[in-house]
Amino acid sequence: MAIRVVRAAAGAVRRACGPCSPSLGPRLLRLPPMAGNVEAPAPVGARPERDPKARGGWRGGARIWEETEQQAKKLRSASDAEQHRKLPKRKIVLLMGYSGKGYHGMQRNVGSSQFKTIEDDLVSALVRSGCIPENHGEDMRKMSFQRCARTDKGVSAAGQVVSLKVWLIDDILEKINGHLPPHIRILGLKRVTGGFNSKNKCDARTYLYMLPTFAFAHKDHDVQDESYRLSADTLRRVNALLACYKGTHNFHNFTSQKGPREASARRYILDMFCEEPFVREGMEFAVIKVKGQSFMTHQIRKMVGLVVAVIKGYAPESLLERSWGEAKVDVPKAPGLGLVLERVHFDKYNQRFGNDGLHEPLDWTQEEAGVAAFKEQHIYPTIISTERQERSMARWLGTLPVHDFDATAHAAAGLGTKAPSPLGDSD
Numbered sequence: 001m002a003i004r005v006v007r008a009a010a011g012a013v014r015r016a017c018g019p020c021s022p023s024l025g026p027r028l029l030r031l032p033p034m035a036g037n038v039e040a041p042a043p044v045g046a047r048p049e050r051d052p053k054a055r056g057g058w059r060g061g062a063r064i065w066e067e068t069e070q071q072a073k074k075l076r077s078a079s080d081a082e083q084h085r086k087l088p089k090r091k092i093v094l095l096m097g098y099s100g101k102g103y104h105g106m107q108r109n110v111g112s113s114q115f116k117t118i119e120d121d122l123v124s125a126l127v128r129s130g131c132i133p134e135n136h137g138e139d140m141r142k143m144s145f146q147r148c149a150r151t152d153k154g155v156s157a158a159g160q161v162v163s164l165k166v167w168l169i170d171d172i173l174e175k176i177n178g179h180l181p182p183h184i185r186i187l188g189l190k191r192v193t194g195g196f197n198s199k200n201k202c203d204a205r206t207y208l209y210m211l212p213t214f215a216f217a218h219k220d221h222d223v224q225d226e227s228y229r230l231s232a233d234t235l236r237r238v239n240a241l242l243a244c245y246k247g248t249h250n251f252h253n254f255t256s257q258k259g260p261r262e263a264s265a266r267r268y269i270l271d272m273f274c275e276e277p278f279v280r281e282g283m284e285f286a287v288i289k290v291k292g293q294s295f296m297t298h299q300i301r302k303m304v305g306l307v308v309a310v311i312k313g314y315a316p317e318s319l320l321e322r323s324w325g326e327a328k329v330d331v332p333k334a335p336g337l338g339l340v341l342e343r344v345h346f347d348k349y350n351q352r353f354g355n356d357g358l359h360e361p362l363d364w365t366q367e368e369a370g371v372a373a374f375k376e377q378h379i380y381p382t383i384i385s386t387e388r389q390e391r392s393m394a395r396w397l398g399t400l401p402v403h404d405f406d407a408t409a410h411a412a413a414g415l416g417t418k419a420p421s422p423l424g425d426s427d
Contacts, residue, residue, distance in 0.1 A: 087168060092190065094188070098160070100155045108123065110139075118151075119147070129179050146200075147198060148160060154339075155340070185378075190362060192349075192362070201348070203345045204347075206289060207295070207341055209289075210338040210380065212283055212285055215308050216238060216311045218311070226282060226284075235274060242274060245290070246270070250266050251265055270291040272303070281384060283387075285384070302331045314400045330403050335392040335396050
């Protein structure tokens, strides 16, 4: 087809410009003189008058050539598009793991190259691997893209799930991962229903927060460095405080986006606890896990920060309940380094579609080994090395004395209201 197009273009140029001589260049074809139409010969030395049509002949030919070349390009692109249209375009979900260090969160900011996000690298890999057309990368709504959680700056994930429509090319996972950096991996892929939305269909999310245990060292009684080891009594007290978060509470003091009377500030926490500590590279760490229906911006980091402030002796235990009231409470925000999205849950979707014979349940049991390996290779080492180099937790602990944790208690006393009992249930 391309040869025929080129031949047609060459013929069009010859017809418009006439024969071409190496010495004289393009000239018009001349027909034999007809009777009554014989031109007088030009005087010797006189410059022959140039036909204006001859002057524009080559430009006309060039224009025809450009138009023909554009048509050829359109035909080639149409052929490529036709080839892709033959591939099935289906709604899928991708199980992702990534280390968030150096990124400004998960969600892409289209049109802004100043702050790099995880989705910038993901969309680039999808386009380069041939899963989506380039214009879908520019407008993600065209591929019905949605993420389960919009992780903040520096936050990592071992079980993020995104839903989108793609061409199901051969070896799709290998090709996508081939265009991703090693600290971002696609760990699994599953087909889902056409109307699936990973954010709306998600029932709950589980996060972990990894921190050095010297964060729980009392400010007056314990050493404040890597030699600290968490005692069993302190761990039990930490878990008693974390258990207070279970249930439905008003978390407006744990984010900057909500007012005390907004219904969306009430969130349901299914579980929260601290696991047994472990030692890595001479430093002891612990992992706090929290499962909830949904979380607001900075909510988990503030939940951890308040418990640390209480354990270290800067804030009273009663501050937890006061933070769920309408009064403004100064809640410290722990560093983002140790926060990891570990798993997202689709229980209701699995009950309805997981056993219908057409769709797979979204439980990722077969991918658990890959998820665990990714955490060990890319997430935990990054948290440990960054903490050693930047001392983000140690520097944040140094800011706790400047917080005014008694402000709301004094205000409540001034109004004659009774302060709630420590560690009580707000429901």
